[in-house]
Amino acid sequence: MSAPRRPLPAWxxxxxxxxxxxALAFVTVGIIVRIIGVDPFHALRFLVLGAIGSSxxxxxxxxxxTNFIFTGLAVAVAFHAGLFNIGGEGxxxxxxxxxxxxxxxxxxxxxxxxxxxxxxxxATLFGAAWAxxxxxxxxxxxxxxxxxxxxxxxVASALMVYLMVNVLIAPGSxxxxxxxxxxxxxxxxxxxxxxxxGIQVAPSALNLSIVLAVFCxxxxxxxxxxxxxxxxxxTMGHNPEAAVYAGTSIKRTTMLAMCLSGAxxxxxxxxxxxxxxxxxxxxxxxxxxxxxIAVALMGRSHPLGIVLAALLFGALQQGGAELAFExxxxxxxxxxxxxxLIILFSGALAHLPRPWLQWMLALFASPRSGEVxxxxxxx
Amino acid sequence: xxxxxxxxxxxxxxxxxxxxxxxxxxxxxEKGAITGIVGENGAGKSTLMSILYGLYHADAxxxxxxxxxxxxxxxxxxxxxxxxxVHQHFMLVGTFTVLENxxxxxxxxxxxxxxxxxxxxxxxxxxxxxxxxxxPDALVADLSVGEQQRVEILKVxxxxxxxxxxxxxxxxxxxxxxxxxxxILATLxxxxxxxxxxxxxxxxxxxxxxxxxxxRQGQIVADRRTADTSPEELAELMVGRKVLxxxxxxxxxxxxxxxxxxxxxxxDERGVxxxxxxxxxxxxGEIVGIAGVSGNGQTELLQVLSGIRAPTGGRLVVRGRxxxxxxxxxxxxxxxxxxxxxxxxxLRQGMVAAFQAAETSILGYQEEPPFCRHYLMDGPAxxxxxxxxxxxxxxxxxxxxxxxxxxxxxxQQKLVLAREMAREPKVLLVGQxxxxxxxxxxxxxxxxxxxxxxxGCAVLVISVELDEILALADRILVMFAxxxxxxxxxxxxxxxxxxxMMAGAAPALSEVEGP
Numbered sequence: 001m002s003a004p005r006r007p008l009p010a011w012x013x014x015x016x017x018x019x020x021x022x023a024l025a026f027v028t029v030g031i032i033v034r035i036i037g038v039d040p041f042h043a044l045r046f047l048v049l050g051a052i053g054s055s056x057x058x059x060x061x062x063x064x065x066t067n068f069i070f071t072g073l074a075v076a077v078a079f080h081a082g083l084f085n086i087g088g089e090g091x092x093x094x095x096x097x098x099x100x101x102x103x104x105x106x107x108x109x110x111x112x113x114x115x116x117x118x119x120x121x122x123a124t125l126f127g128a129a130w131a132x133x134x135x136x137x138x139x140x141x142x143x144x145x146x147x148x149x150x151x152x153x154x155v156a157s158a159l160m161v162y163l164m165v166n167v168l169i170a171p172g173s174x175x176x177x178x179x180x181x182x183x184x185x186x187x188x189x190x191x192x193x194x195x196x197x198g199i200q201v202a203p204s205a206l207n208l209s210i211v212l213a214v215f216c217x218x219x220x221x222x223x224x225x226x227x228x229x230x231x232x233x234x235t236m237g238h239n240p241e242a243a244v245y246a247g248t249s250i251k252r253t254t255m256l257a258m259c260l261s262g263a264x265x266x267x268x269x270x271x272x273x274x275x276x277x278x279x280x281x282x283x284x285x286x287x288x289x290x291x292x293i294a295v296a297l298m299g300r301s302h303p304l305g306i307v308l309a310a311l312l313f314g315a316l317q318q319g320g321a322e323l324a325f326e327x328x329x330x331x332x333x334x335x336x337x338x339x340x341l342i343i344l345f346s347g348a349l350a351h352l353p354r355p356w357l358q359w360m361l362a363l364f365a366s367p368r369s370g371e372v373x374x375x376x377x378x379x
Numbered sequence: 380x381x382x383x384x385x386x387x388x389x390x391x392x393x394x395x396x397x398x399x400x401x402x403x404x405x406x407x408x409e410k411g412a413i414t415g416i417v418g419e420n421g422a423g424k425s426t427l428m429s430i431l432y433g434l435y436h437a438d439a440x441x442x443x444x445x446x447x448x449x450x451x452x453x454x455x456x457x458x459x460x461x462x463x464x465v466h467q468h469f470m471l472v473g474t475f476t477v478l479e480n481x482x483x484x485x486x487x488x489x490x491x492x493x494x495x496x497x498x499x500x501x502x503x504x505x506x507x508x509x510x511x512x513x514x515p516d517a518l519v520a521d522l523s524v525g526e527q528q529r530v531e532i533l534k535v536x537x538x539x540x541x542x543x544x545x546x547x548x549x550x551x552x553x554x555x556x557x558x559x560x561x562x563i564l565a566t567l568x569x570x571x572x573x574x575x576x577x578x579x580x581x582x583x584x585x586x587x588x589x590x591x592x593x594x595r596q597g598q599i600v601a602d603r604r605t606a607d608t609s610p611e612e613l614a615e616l617m618v619g620r621k622v623l624x625x626x627x628x629x630x631x632x633x634x635x636x637x638x639x640x641x642x643x644x645x646x647d648e649r650g651v652x653x654x655x656x657x658x659x660x661x662x663x664g665e666i667v668g669i670a671g672v673s674g675n676g677q678t679e680l681l682q683v684l685s686g687i688r689a690p691t692g693g694r695l696v697v698r699g700r701x702x703x704x705x706x707x708x709x710x711x712x713x714x715x716x717x718x719x720x721x722x723x724x725x726l727r728q729g730m731v732a733a734f735q736a737a738e739t740s741i742l743g744y745q746e747e748p749p750f751c752r753h754y755l756m757d758g759p760a761x762x763x764x765x766x767x768x769x770x771x772x773x774x775x776x777x778x779x780x781x782x783x784x785x786x787x788x789x790x791q792q793k794l795v796l797a798r799e800m801a802r803e804p805k806v807l808l809v810g811q812x813x814x815x816x817x818x819x820x821x822x823x824x825x826x827x828x829x830x831x832x833x834x835g836c837a838v839l840v841i842s843v844e845l846d847e848i849l850a851l852a853d854r855i856l857v858m859f860a861x862x863x864x865x866x867x868x869x870x871x872x873x874x875x876x877x878x879x880m881m882a883g884a885a886p887a888l889s890e891v892e893g894p
Contacts, residue, residue: 222755226758227756228756234731238731239731242730244728245722245729245743246710247686247710247712247714247743248711
């Protein structure tokens with residue numbers, strides 16, 4: 001047994017520790033890249049340029065970031081309630097289905113200003129509903145949410161394949177995708193929006209969903225820390241017994257947390273289907289739901305941290321694609337390894353450098369005066 | 380005394396981060412005697428003993444056992460030196476027999492049979508020698524708490540301990556069981572065993588020990604022969620100032636019945652009757668104390684009265700609202716009815732350790748103005764409210780932004796109490812008001828509870844500390860096995876009778892209340 005884990009100063013907790021984690025990950029990646037015979041600095045250059053080297057690259061990076069923000073927030077909201085939602089993948093899928101169905105049903109009649117909010121509302125509803133079932137099972141039947149949400153990912157996947165192949169497929173099409181949305185069912189791209197105010201950027205997949213993502217970040221922050229429901233949700237996450245004592249219904253709060261979580265994940269469907277594909281396709285969640293766990297973990301479940309983590313993940317996604325394209329020795333699989341290592345270091349091994357950092361801080365703090373930290377702890 | 384002491388500590392230091400838990404402690408524990416170490420919670424007694432038992436490493440200092448300097452790397456080293464520890468919470472496997480528990484960790488070979496036979500013989504010897512009779516084949520779960528503690532002591536002796544450390548051994552015992560324990564300790568002393576008794580209860584120090592060390596803020600502040608000291612002196616030494624041992628209590632002026640329970644019954648899913656036909660009434664302006672050994676239904680009674688659990692039978696009337704199995708309530712509604720609840724276990728129920736003190740100070744009231752307006756919480760108002768509570772209840776440090784877990788036990792309790800009393804409730808339910816609280820804070824908390832009573836609040840105090848019940852209550856109800864087995868007016872209560880009732884062994888002084 002040793003002394004209990006001492007908290008680090010806030011700046012070290014928020015900034016230094018994640019940066020050290022990322023640095024460690026990059027060193028490890030560098031060694032691996034060296035082993036397969038590529039100059040690590042050469043590779044790093046392509047990775048960075050690929051992610052932020054041009055306005056097109058930045059556009060794609062931000063487009064990926066949008067998805068990571070949605071799923072990162074989804075995981076974080078559930079996590080604050082003490083629930084581990086690993087069903088973001090399925091919730092994104094079904095949220096997209098809701099969005100797509102709304103558009104397919106109404107895009108011939110409704111103008112864009114009505115169609116877009118309606119489609120977003122449908123994504124919210126469907127994503128929330130897909131998360132509500134595991135939440136209900138947990139709250140009333142005691143089925144563990146980790147098990148049920150992961151199973152619901154498979155159910156969602158199978159359901160979508162069935163629907164796409166048998167129901168929603170466009171007549172005469174050979175590939176399982178719906179008919180194209182009409183113009184009113186299309187979320188304007190960032191290029192169009194910026195051009196309207198006189199800023200020229202290269203075309204990319206980036207669309208107005210990123211505004212929705214920023215709005216969600218602020219909304220989640222206000223909800224969690226500035227409303228009584230957020231307070232109750234966090235109380236339940238930290239200490240369910242105290243929540244019961246305080247008169248909070250565990251069942252209701254579980255439902256609330258999961259529905260919010262599912263709705264946030266469902267917005268991936270908005271970005272992908274209404275923003276990019278402009279029809280319902282298969283497999284658009286592409287692992288964003290799972291990556292959201294790492295994003296939330298790395299962002300310490302705080303909206304601001306999630307934005308930063310999502311930017312990193314978005315950059316890796318985009319830069320990694322460019323890297324695989326430019327250096328043949330680094331395959332797509334290798335890029336996944338690199339991303340995996342970064343997730344490993346910033347997620348599972350996040351506290352690895354903590355004792356070293358503590359030791360370093362103690363080293364710098366002690367020569368001046370031992371009294372300084374003692375006073376801070378009391379005040 | 381010139382004899383070599385059983386244990387000698389020299390200049391022991393231990394810090395956790397910036398907290399100096401033990402600073403330069405030196406003491407001698409004489410062989411074949413009972414030495415008490417007394418001090419408030421957080422004074423460093425348990426840390427000191429954990430160092431001696433090898434659970435913690437001292438930063439500096441020397442440990443000598445029977446004259447030899449030793450290093451304790453882990454409890455195994457301590458056991459090898461003949462030191463054994465009986466923990467406050469028993470480390471027993473309920474579904475094992477006494478004998479099986481005894482050999483746990485010292486099974487003696489790949490097959491159990493040989494070890495068990497040897498253990499049986501050894502157990503018989505120990506029982507003879509020390510007068511510790513326990514049926515070796517009884518299941519531990521079937522034993523009384525006092526007997527379980529005896530098994531713990533046997534376990535330690537079985538390992539060959541000649542030095543026995545007991546950490547708050549009476550926390551779970553009735554007064555009679557405690558006396559029995561002290562008789563056992565006296566027998567052990569006669570047989571040459573050295574006993575170290577850690578406690579914060581002065582009565583026990585006076586009753587059981589030969590010698591006492593007083594600890595305060597990590598240091599030994601006094602060293603007395605028990606015969607030469609008094610509880611008043613020890614209390615003063617522990618706190619560092621004069622302590623009022625007696626409360627000034629105005630005569631009660633009971634008013635209307637604010638809470639009434641009739642035939643309240645709670646049966647859990649497995650069919651265990653946790654509460655059995657409980658009847659009680661709380662009147663404005665009185666304190667009703669519920670005495671009992673912990674685990675006899677007090678926790679469940681508090682849960683039902685505060686709306687956390689619905690009763691399975693009977694009914695509860697709170698200020699005109701009737702609660703029965705068909706009309707359950709919830710803690711939020713009870714709060715609206717003016718029932719405040721200070722839970723038994725503040726860390727697990729009454730607060731959120733990771734929250735700021737300000738957030739903890741509105742737990743349960745988060746949807747009420749001024750904390751919440753137009754669906755948004757008002758952070759500054761919450762902080763200001765917390766600052767006021769801290770000022771009124773002298774919570775230290777006065778830092779609404781500090782994590783709740785960073786406060787000491789007494790200050791946490793004062794914060795929870797402040798929160799519940801701030802709304803001037805009509806009914807105040809208090810579970811273990813001073814568990815883990817310093818003597819200085821106990822005095823304060825007791826005075827605040829009396830003040831509430833005098834202002835016309837109906838107060839229910841549930842406590843395992845009989846002294847506390849005797850000091851506070853106007854009427855005392857005794858709980859045993861989920862039932863209220865008797866009621867005693869405060870003036871006629873004494874420890875012995877209450878103790879017998881708590882053990883389920885004595886008739887009530889007056890009839891059980893209710894039909």
